[in-house]
Amino acid sequence: MEIRVRFAPSPTGGLHIGGVRTALYNYLFAKKMGGKMLLRIEDTDQKRFVPGAEEYIIESLKWVGIQIDEGQGVGGPHAPYRQSERREIYQQYAQQLLDAGHAYYAFDTEDEIEAMRQRLQAAGAANTSYNALTRTQMRNSLTLGADETKRLMDAGTPYVVRAKIPLKEEIRFKDLIRDWQVVHANTLDDKVLMKSDGLPTYHLANIVDDHLMQITHVIRGEEWLPSAPLHVLLYKFFGWQAPQFAHLPLILKPDLLDEKGNVIEVRHGKLSKRDADEMNFPIFPLTWNGTNDNDEDITSVGYREAGYYTDALINFLALLGWNDGSDKEFFTVDELVQSFSLERVHKAGSKFDIRKAKWFNQHYLRAKSDTELAAGVVEALKRQNIACTTEKAEKIVRLMKERVTFPQEIHEQTMFLFAASETYDATAVQTKWNAEAAGLLSNFKDELTTLTDFNAEAAKHTLHVVLEKAGVKIGKVMPALRLALTGAANGPDLMQIMDILGRDETQNRIALALGKLGR
RNA sequence: GGUCCAUUCGUCUAGGGGUUAGGACGCAUCCCUUUCACGGAUGAAACACGGGUUCGAUUCCCGUAUGGACUACCA
Numbered sequence: 349m350e351i352r353v354r355f356a357p358s359p360t361g362g363l364h365i366g367g368v369r370t371a372l373y374n375y376l377f378a379k380k381m382g383g384k385m386l387l388r389i390e391d392t393d394q395k396r397f398v399p400g401a402e403e404y405i406i407e408s409l410k411w412v413g414i415q416i417d418e419g420q421g422v423g424g425p426h427a428p429y430r431q432s433e434r435r436e437i438y439q440q441y442a443q444q445l446l447d448a449g450h451a452y453y454a455f456d457t458e459d460e461i462e463a464m465r466q467r468l469q470a471a472g473a474a475n476t477s478y479n480a481l482t483r484t485q486m487r488n489s490l491t492l493g494a495d496e497t498k499r500l501m502d503a504g505t506p507y508v509v510r511a512k513i514p515l516k517e518e519i520r521f522k523d524l525i526r527d528w529q530v531v532h533a534n535t536l537d538d539k540v541l542m543k544s545d546g547l548p549t550y551h552l553a554n555i556v557d558d559h560l561m562q563i564t565h566v567i568r569g570e571e572w573l574p575s576a577p578l579h580v581l582l583y584k585f586f587g588w589q590a591p592q593f594a595h596l597p598l599i600l601k602p603d604l605l606d607e608k609g610n611v612i613e614v615r616h617g618k619l620s621k622r623d624a625d626e627m628n629f630p631i632f633p634l635t636w637n638g639t640n641d642n643d644e645d646i647t648s649v650g651y652r653e654a655g656y657y658t659d660a661l662i663n664f665l666a667l668l669g670w671n672d673g674s675d676k677e678f679f680t681v682d683e684l685v686q687s688f689s690l691e692r693v694h695k696a697g698s699k700f701d702i703r704k705a706k707w708f709n710q711h712y713l714r715a716k717s718d719t720e721l722a723a724g725v726v727e728a729l730k731r732q733n734i735a736c737t738t739e740k741a742e743k744i745v746r747l748m749k750e751r752v753t754f755p756q757e758i759h760e761q762t763m764f765l766f767a768a769s770e771t772y773d774a775t776a777v778q779t780k781w782n783a784e785a786a787g788l789l790s791n792f793k794d795e796l797t798t799l800t801d802f803n804a805e806a807a808k809h810t811l812h813v814v815l816e817k818a819g820v821k822i823g824k825v826m827p828a829l830r831l832a833l834t835g836a837a838n839g840p841d842l843m844q845i846m847d848i849l850g851r852d853e854t855q856n857r858i859a860l861a862l863g864k865l866g867r
Numbered sequence: 868g869g870u871c872c873a874u875u876c877g878u879c880u881a882g883g884g885g886u887u888a889g890g891a892c893g894c895a896u897c898c899c900u901u902u903c904a905c906g907g908a909u910g911a912a913a914c915a916c917g918g919g920u921u922c923g924a925u926u927c928c929c930g931u932a933u934g935g936a937c938u939a940c941c942a
Contacts, residue, residue, distance in 0.1 A: 356942090357942090358941080358942050360941080360942075390942065391942095392941090392942080393940095393941055393942065395941080396941060396942080454940095458940085469868090474868070474869055475868095475869065475870090475938095476868095476869090476938095477869095477938075506940090508940050510940095526872075526873095529871085529872095531870080531871075532870095535869080535870050535871085536870090537938080539939095540939080540940050542940085543940040544940055545940075547940090549939090549940070549941085549942085550941075550942050551942095554942090569936090570872070570873095570935085570936060570937095571936055571937070571942090572936095572937090572942090573871070573872065573936070573937080574870070574871055574872090574936070574937040574938075575937075577871095595872090597872095597873080597935095598935070598936070600934090600935080602878080603877090603878095609893070609894080611877080616934070616935080617934095617935075617936095618935075618936075664879095667879070667880080667891095668879070669879090671879085671880060671881075673881070673882090674881080674890090675880095675881070675889080675890045675891075676890095677890085677891060677892095694873095694880085695872075695873060695874095696872085696873045696874060696934095696935090697872095697873075697934085697935065697936090698878085698879065698880090699877095699878060699879080700878095700879095701877095701878050701879065701892070701893085703878080703892060703893060704878075704879065704891080704892045704893085705892095706892090707891085707892055707893085708892095714905095749905095750904075750905045750906085751903080751904050751905065752904090776902095780902095821901095822901055823901060823902095825901085826901035826902070827901075827902065829901085830901080830902065836902090836903090837902070837903080838901095838902040838903035838904080839902075839903065839904085840902095840903080840904080841901085841902095842901065842902085843901095
């Protein structure tokens, strides 16, 4: 039988990084088994629908390299793949459950249900849910009888369809990650299957679609574990074979850190979209423009825009909750597909640590060719209307490659190569700029004129000659020279910087500094 | 409160009845060096606790604690 998995997000906003990992594990499993990956949009809650979210999800998956074989955006034999367009299908199956006596109509208002809970709570009941016990005291087709039920429905009274959970039944299923799960039906409640707006809840839609779309493996987040018994029961009600389940551990939110990496505040709970505006790391794959809890417009910078490479992000994410049993840290997507297995997915949740993601990014950046990185530099500068030849860009890349984590840092940290810094690092000026250094710089500047060939090697030689003549160690002038050339107290190799700057600009900047900072 | 799930360095994790409990990120120190990075070396750092079972438990079992998820006409 063909392996078929699905990723089924609801379009309620940006796809957060935990969702990306869920999609990734589905993808890796499908690829490994030679199966298919489906994308289904679970938009049965019209209140939470966010325009643009679906497109965002599709684009995000595309960016991280997760190919969808069938489903929303690509089509397929089980279309439509958007649940809001499958309304009639769910109604039909709900009716089937109703007819078989596995579901019933309920007319209770919100207030009536609340009153029941209050009553139960006051009586000291541990369980206040709408279930096999309490439904006997509520307004539903079971207590009202067929005639009254028909009368109410004919009168247009709002109703929901609830699952009729048996009082006594042991529900068991095997989770691929957590092994056997046994739950007694008396701990379940009569979940709403069809809402009063005629749309199904997740539980019904999910089971019906997974069955119809021939899903063999349901790989989803741990938050679904408590409702899995209900799902198993529904499959049984329908007389369908349930798919295999694999409930993934949650990604937990990290503690709040300051710039230095010290813990400001210990945080608990699963990582959620709401953390986006508070944590100082991306939570969405692509930049997302949305609103926060206070309905204010916010922009959350995505991993793509922050300069993360997809292979780095995938590598990092794959290892958050899974490993192959070895010390291996770097995996290509192909290698991940080869070695992935649900059995080796962890049971416990893992705290998200952006520092490791950065480390992966740095590693992948270094693996890029100079040519590729240089092209990025040229393009980025072009957007700022700064001209830069490929040759110069490659020199810059060689200068910066080992020093940065993100590609954009290459040009951001070398802007001094395109325009002399307006300011000089104040503390460095105070401690490193003095008459002696200034004098030596002046000599050096003059000496450069005599060179026939100006390059890093020649500049270095010239500097040494000047220093030897004065009987001074190199440490005396270097900080001052750096100040003059870059305005900063530290940075990449100065000889290479002079090489890129060229003789004229090097001399100009020394002269400029001499004028501004004094001799 | 109830139901369910989990628990190895700060974090991600390997391991598994007998190990100096391994690796990685991060951190610290030293080396390299014109600075800052990079790189190299070294170091600090963990089996939540209590009972069993056993010759022996971090590993198996049971409790406790802690953390987490769920407990909606949200997914």
